[in-house]
Amino acid sequence: MKNLSICLISFFSLFSISFLSFSLSLLFLFYDLVYFVEFDLLSFNSSFVVMTLLFDWMSLLFMSFVLLISSLVIYYSKDYMVDDYNINRFILLVLLFVFSMMMLIISPNLISILLGWDGLGLVSYCLVIYYQNVKSFNAGMLTALSNRIGDVAILLGIAWMLNYGSWNYYFYLEFMKIDLEMFIIMSLIVLAAMTKSAQIPFSSWLPAAMAAPTPVSALVHSSTLVTAGVYLLIRFNVLFVGTFVGDFLLLISGLTMFMAGLGANFEFDLKKIIALSTLSQLGLMMSILAVGFPILAFFHLLTHALFKALLFMCAGAIIHNMKNSQDIRNMGSLLLEMPFSIACLNVANLALCGMPFLAGFYSKDLILEMVSMSEGMNFISFFLFFFSTGLTVAYSFRLVFYCLSGELNSSPLNNLSDTSFVMKKGMTGLLLMAVIGGSMLSWMIFPYPSMICLPFYLKFLTPFVCLAGGFIGYLVSNVGIYYFNKSLNFYSYSFFSSSMWMMPFLSTKGVIFGPLDLGNKVVKSFDQGWSEYFGAQNLSKTMVIFSSINQIFQNNSLKTYLLIFVFWIIFLSLMLVFII
Incomplete structure (x- = not known):
């Protein structure tokens, strides 16, 4: 009961703060307010260490959404993790994770951002290895080491911002646009965001992080860890738009979108499909x-x-009922057994x-139409936008087909049901927001309608791509399984697409374990090799030998002096013979 009370207290606290934050964001948006709250932590002569918090409509609205999802995830965990003896520790880790995200959201200062950024990385590692097994340990190490690259980039950015006299980047953005040093800071921030948001070539850690419990995945992969990089770039957006870094980011993110959509169409693990x-x-x-x-x-x-x-959350309910099986090929006709979860x-x-x-609909349709209307959009980026949208619809319909249609392929011992009232209540809150949230946010963020004037073929390109993607996803799943499933005939292509373009192998073997192995050899050869032989270790051995000889003399033994005297007589005699 004590554990369950902690769940309920956390749920009500986070939900209340979320409602308060949402109300404040409406107020700030209506009156166009921005508040900076500063605390002098330390002052010595003319040097000040200041903690700054930024409150505007964007940070407050994002905080309210993070807290809302966190509260519902914790409430959902009350039943999902009910058999876990360490549910107390789990809830505290999730709360620490949420606190780190709050720190990152309201910080206009690179040093306080680093606190939240590193907090997210550390707590995510603890949550990924929550289930103690080799797979979780490997996934946690891959997650931690991939994110360390971004942490180092933030640290270098902090060091470089010493040139400006302060780390409050918010005050320097307009100046940094015309400054030559801006390119270095901008590149470091973009690199950090790419690692946290898992863009190519750092994509392999995100599906690996599925080793964490499903409530953690619901939190991490929706509004917290992976979106931290996007949120940071929203704040720094004025720096890189129209520059070489912006064009590079456009290409890399387009390829990431394409690669993930392609890989999801080949994947059979339910959680990994959603991760991709x-x-x-x-x-x-x-x-x-x-x-x-x-x-946008x-x-x-x-x-x-x-x-x-x-x-x-729906995936967690299905996995819970399928006795921890995540393979979508074992599912089928779940709508008859779990109507509410499958409807969600x-x-x-x-x-x-x-x-x-x-x-x-409100965000994706607007994004694709703005892309169609924007100047300077090249053919490759345009193709990646629309083709990846088609792939999204294809893997979504494939997932629906495997879960809904056909016969139940799992063990007959599985007792499938929607009996968990607590999990259903947690899902109902988000179901309501998934239906009305887009419309509500659209009226809030865009108070007047955008005029998007497109030719007929561009206007209908978006629905055409979606319908074509859905039809192809259904066709490949339904007809392809029985009649013309040719993917095994092109095994190398299928393997390349399904393995995220070999990125997990390159990340583990090449990028992480390669340098670690090289470092081990360097340590063995240099630090513990000739450096030790000619350095401290050999010097120690020499000193031990000389100390032993000196100890012999210190004993004042007559035999020792007689031996030395005889040795010198023989040595001098030989020298005289040699000279004569």
Whole structure:
């Protein structure tokens, strides 16, 4: 009962703060307010260490959404993790994770951002290795080491911002646009955001992090850890739009979106399909940021958080009932056994596809139309945007087909049901937001309608791509299984696509374990090799020998002196003979 009371207290506290934050964001948005709260932590002569907090409509709105999803995830965990003896520790880790995200959201200062940034990395490692097994340990190490690259980039950015006299980047953005040193700081910030948001070549850690419990996945992969990089780039957006770094980010994020969508169509692990879907949507957010629409990216960030958290909760309910089986080939006809969970799954999937009047429609449709209208959009980026949207609909319909249709392929001993009332209540909150959240945010963030004038073929390209993607996903899943499943005939292509373009192998063997192995050899050869032989170790051995000889003399033994005297007589005699 004590553990359950902690769940309920955390739920009500976070939900109350979320409601307060949402109300304040409306006030700040209506009156266009921005508040800075500063605390002097330390002052010595003319040097000040200041803690600054930034409150504007964006930070307050994002905080309210993070807290809302966190509260519902904790409430959902009350039943999902009920058999766990360490549920207390789990809830505290989740709360620490949320606190780190809050620190990152309200910080206009690179040093306080680093506290939240590193806090997210450390707590995510603890949550990924929550289930104690080799797979979780490997996934946690991959997650931690990949994110350390971004931490180092932030540290270098902090060091370089010493040139400006302060770390409050918010005050220097306009000046940094015309400054030559801006390029270095901007490149470091973009690198850090790419690692945290798992863009190519740092993508392999995000599906690996699925080793964490499903409630953690619902939180991490919707509104907290992976969106930290996107949120940071929204704040720094004015620096890199229209520059070489912006064009590079556009290409990389477009390829990430394409790669993740392609990989999800070959994947059979339920949680990994949703993780690759998250990666695809992160690529979409990064792409639209690079084009120069930060408010649109923020809008999609919020709507995506709602339906993606719901998608993970539904996946958790299915896995719970399937006795921890995550293979979608073992599922089928689940609608008859778990109607509420599958209905929520379908709503979240349709929102992800951009079904009209659900949450994802308002952001994704607007993004694609703004891309069609924007100047300087090259053919490759345009193709990646629309083709990746088609792939999103394809893997969503594939997932729906495997879960809903056909016969139940799992063990007959599985007792499938929607009996968990607590989990259903947690999902209902997000179901409501996944339906009305997009419309609500659209009226809030865009107080007047955008005039988008497109030719007929561009206007209908978005629905055409979605319908074509859904049809191909259904065709490949339904007809392809029985009649013309040729993927095994092209095994190398299928393996390349399904393994995220070999990135997990390159990340583990090449990028992480390669340098670690090289470092081990260097230590063995240099620090513990000739450096030790000619350095401290050999000097120690020599001193021991000389000390032993000196000890012999210190004993004042007559035999020792007689031996030395005889030795010198023989030595001098030989020398005289040699000279004569």
